[in-house]
Amino acid sequence: MANKDVLLSVKDLTVEYTSEGEVIHAVNHVSFELEKGKTIGLVGETGAGKTSIARAILRILPEPPARVPGGEIEFEGKDLLKVSEADMQKIRGKEISMIFQDPMTALNPIMRVGEQIAEVVKLHEHCSRQESIEKAKKMLEMVGIPGERFYEYPHQFSGGMKQRVVIAMALACSPTLLLADEPTTALDVTIQAQVLDMINDLKRKLNTSMIMITHDLGIVAEVCDTVAVIYAGEIMEYGTREQIFHDPRYPYTIGLFGSLPDLNSDVERLSPIEGLPPNPADLPRGCAFHPRCPYAGEECRKEHIELKDIGGGHLCRCCRLNEIAAGKAKEV
Amino acid sequence: MKKFLSLVLALVMALSMASFASAEQGKSVVVGLAGDPGNIGPFQGMGLGRIGILFTTYEMLMVKDGDTFRGCLMKELTKVDDLTYDVELYDYIVDQAGNKLTASDIKFCFETAKADGNLPKLSSVDSVEVLSDYVARFHFTALAAGDLESLLMECPIVTQAAYEASADKMATDPITTSPYQVVDYKTGSTITYKRNENYWQKDELTVTTSRHNVDEITFKIIPDPVQMVNALKAKEIDISAAIDGSYISDFMGVEGFDVTQIPDNTTKYLIFNFDSIPNAAERQAIAYAVDVDDIIAFAFDGIGYHAKTVGNNKYPDFVESWNDEEYYEYDDDKAQALFAEAGVTAGKTYRLIYNVADDNTRIATTIQAALGDYGINVTLIPYDNALFGTYKYDDKKSGEWDIMLDEGGSSNLLTNVWKLTLDSRDQTYGKTVGHVADEKLQSLIEAAINDNSPENMDAFHQYLKEQCYEYGLVSKVNNLAHTTVVTRAATCFRGQILPGACEY
Amino acid sequence: MSVTAVGKDHVGVRSKRQGQFGQVMHRLRKNKVAMIGLSIMIVLIVIAILSPWITPYNYAKTSKADRYALPSWQHLFGCDGMGRDILSRIMYGARASLFLGLMSTIVATVVGVLLGSLVGYYGGKVDNIVMRILDIIQAIPGMLLSIAISAALGSGIGNTILALSIGGIPMTVRLLRGSILTVRKQEYIEAAEKINCSKWRVITSHILPNSIAPVIVSVTMGIGNTILQAASLSYIGLGVQPPTPEWGAMLSEGKSMITKYPHLCIFPGLAIMLVVLCLNMLGDGLRDAMDPKLKN
């Protein structure tokens, strides 16, 4: 997996939360790599640990209760888990920035929106206040908000506009890595498309790499180069967009596609994945997915299963691939 | 921050140094006062705080000096007839502003005071007539025994010129004939007096209340009893009459301090409500059941006097022989017998109403415990001063209490103590405070008030005791604690400190 | 093109099953500090209930010999100026003090929260009128209000609670109003309104949980004061009459002896502190349990 163009390489990342005496394993030994200018999609259900991965990269996990007991996050040759807080502050917002999930709460309610953008510009570009204001206005216009709304407060903006502000804020300093945490979930469909186009556009312009966190496979299809399917804090399947979309192997991934409305088939009902995600404080032994897996066998319950390359860099954490292939064949 | 702190500290030190420095010049005394005098004008009423500064601020026609009445501003008193008296003033009285005091000022003071209505005793002064510069003739509407003296002692005298020159009726800056002049009055905090170097009276004629042994007097108002103790300990005050009994041991026999004990002129007594306890045996039984020694121990730290009548034995019209009489001393057998006679059985409940104060609460609790021994319940109903004062005289409230713990005192005569609650003429509803409408009682008290001869006094006392309409409990002792700056403490007949008369 | 509900996280599911109240209780039960506070409170309440049978001495029994007795094995907390056992008086006094303290705090809080939510939620005219009425009430000294209540309505436990609680209401309303104003305009409230949530539901399950924290803090801290205040009411025909003990009255009785016989003050003072402490522990736990931001 060695590649000279690698911008970010996450190895064995583990995140734990301590809550009321219980240890919750939010992220377990996650490893992946991201090349310059590329986009990786982290896909999974709410609570699967996607956001924790992004926040661990930026080191903005709430500590305590969160803790990163192990792993490496190599970004441009530095292990982000080891750099000093002061250095980290120089990276945040400048080299790596993040688009937050919930635009309603991501903005400081008592600060002018423009000010919140100008703040990050002034901080990292060491420019005058006036310049930072100019830049902030430009950023607002770039995301389609008139510059004169610089002086307004978040409550005067609609949800979609707030999300654009958040995006403008994240892109203000032309980061090399953008962490987009469900940037469109809170938006309605038309705006979703606009925002995605905008992100794609900006990405191309600035040659920014991106980690796209979503549970929406549609978005993945639109923007991602590689995809990691996260379940219970683990990468279950990893591959290029084509690999995942055309040849999903892990039962959970298959399930995700199964719960997609397929306009081409005339299936009356969606087939959602049965059951509930596991309690992260009490993960099942063996494969974390086995209680919900229609293909689960004895060995799935016994021991932890390793991520295996099943060809062409397509990784999958399953020991019953053959049975699944057979089952799939039968279905068809 | 550090700089600021050091600045503050320096300021504090400078300020405290300054205050020490000023205290060094001349002889001065600081008196701790528990009550706030409020308005120190001459014709205000006798609220509790005012009595403490009254004799330092004002002079009257007459004062009580020890056990005798002496003229202060008045040189001679001449009787014209039963209701007419001539008062002759010293002819060299000047006030602190240099105004001469004449008979017309006396007329002015009595008339103004009477019109203000704050000194209700003056209602028996019909008029004052100016006979000459220094002689005024008083016409009274009625005079009972002792009334003449109390009337002449009641009204503070100032010159009309000074009174009219004051912007606020002397409420804060009285100009008087007293040897001490108010130089600073921080309302609610301190009153400072300077000695008047031109005091009018010759030393050999000066009455006790007008002595002036110290150059400067400051009254410091300290409402909190513990802080009074602390202030004395820190020697911020030199003398106080308001040191709680339990702290006296901190000053008695302690280096640098001394304590003088003076019996208070008030007496605590029980008033029985005749409407709910009409049976004399029942009232007597309660009197027998209460052990005054317990009350003295619990409420007064062991220092107090048994009352021998409703009022204490310091008054001139107190009959000596009562001291040796039996007066409902605690007697379990008699109490039981009398309760049985009255048909009072265990489970009976009395409601005891009292004015809330630490000592009253303890007295009430002691009575409650004492009657509890007979299986009798006592419900305590404490009221704050204002409510008690109202309910005490309120006819409509009489259905709400059975026993009242009250206290009373007078500046001169025992009959005046009795008058407070036992003379139905003084109540708005024609009965005593205890709702007794007893013609014999009334005729006896009227006789005693008109002529307080030992026979009349004894007749009333014996009848009251026999009926036990009211039962005298105890007189407390005031503790005058002072630093050794004061070598001998002096008090007026109301038990208040006379800083000018103390010896230093 | 979006994924339909893939699954719910476990907390959300539990909330469906248990309702909001059960959920808060569940989280509260897991909070050790809060549970310690609650346990001590329960112990105190049990002591209060059982006190007529378990006090070492009769609370009203006076004794000349034991006046101001210092703490000893006979009298663990010593005796007061009437020679009464302080421990017994504190145990028995828990009845009046806890009852009055808790009840009037609850009344003040409930009324305050109701008013505060109305005012904060509706704003405008309602806000203006209610707040101005509170301005008027708050201008009247508490003592006068109590005397007026006593005079107009008579004595009795209900009026005592009224007198004690009336002073706490305006503060609660103001606090709640203040914090509701900040959440009032947030989208989730509007969203809840738009999906036709009843007003009651919007207030109780969306607005209050997000704005109640300052009220909890202030209420749990205020109970000590309420217990102290109860003492002054007994002079105006309300409250508890002597010799029935009550912590505030014990404290004010001991006040003048504080430097001479400090134990008269210390033990009732400690009792009050204990209650304040426990309620604060409980209050903190409750606030955390109600805080929706901690759900996940």
Add this chain to the structure above:
Amino acid sequence: MIRYIGKRLLWMIPVMLGIAILIFSIMYICPGDPASSLLGPSASAVELAAKREEMGLNDPYIVRLGRYLYQTFIKFDLGTSYKFGTSVFAGLMERMQYTLVIALLCMALQVFVGTPLGIAAATHHNGIADRICMFLALLGVSIPAFWLALMLVLIFAVNLGWLPTSGVSNGLASFILPCIANSFAGIASQARHTRSSMLEVIRSDYIVTAKAKGLSEKTVLFRHALPNALIPIITIVGNGMGMMLGGTVIIENVFAIPGVGRYMTDAINSRDYPVVMGGVLILGLIFSLIMLLVDIVYAFVDPRIKAQYEGRKGKK
């Protein structure tokens, strides 16, 4: 905004009228007799009745109320104290100077000591600093003020002799102990409220956003968290200031400070009607003004609230 303030100021007229009528009615139904405290304990019932008649206390309710309102709102005269014989307004202002000093010093202590303590506790949530701070806070709210006051006096005045035990005649030194004793509970409550409010805010998403921008801890804390956290605290401070300007009876009694609290309590106890009614009116006015100020400060700190004051045009 100006319209809002103007409207609120106009509202003050009915509020003042309401206070006047309410306090008058309360004094009317409150038992207790100003005559008896004026004439002293040795006055008889007949003498008291005469005095009451003279003071006009026996007139019917409506007559007295009318007289009072006329005097207060038409002639702007609060009357003369029964007890002090001086004008109520002058008396109150004289007392106010002491109360104001104490209130300002205490508020300063409360804000400048309590707030940092609360912030420290919140930022070290569950750490040692938090525990110590919260313990002090609990101590602060549960220690009776008089107890603390007397202990301070015992140590610093009686034993060490550094400061006076009571009174106001030693300049600033007179106010040190009263202010410490009086502000302890305020500091404690300020610290707790700040902590609680900070904890809420620190968990907010926008704080994470701010952190993700690369702002330093300090900037995040002071520029983003604190202003948001202080919003509910404005009420606490405003209310506290209003209360303190009404006087702190316990502290004033212990330290023999002739402040507003003692003036009013004495007046209530002796039923000095003009002082009680005039005092309540003036203190009510001051309190209302402070509450208005609180609401204005709210609007300045929080644009959402300002929008609500200015009408509902808010969102675009």
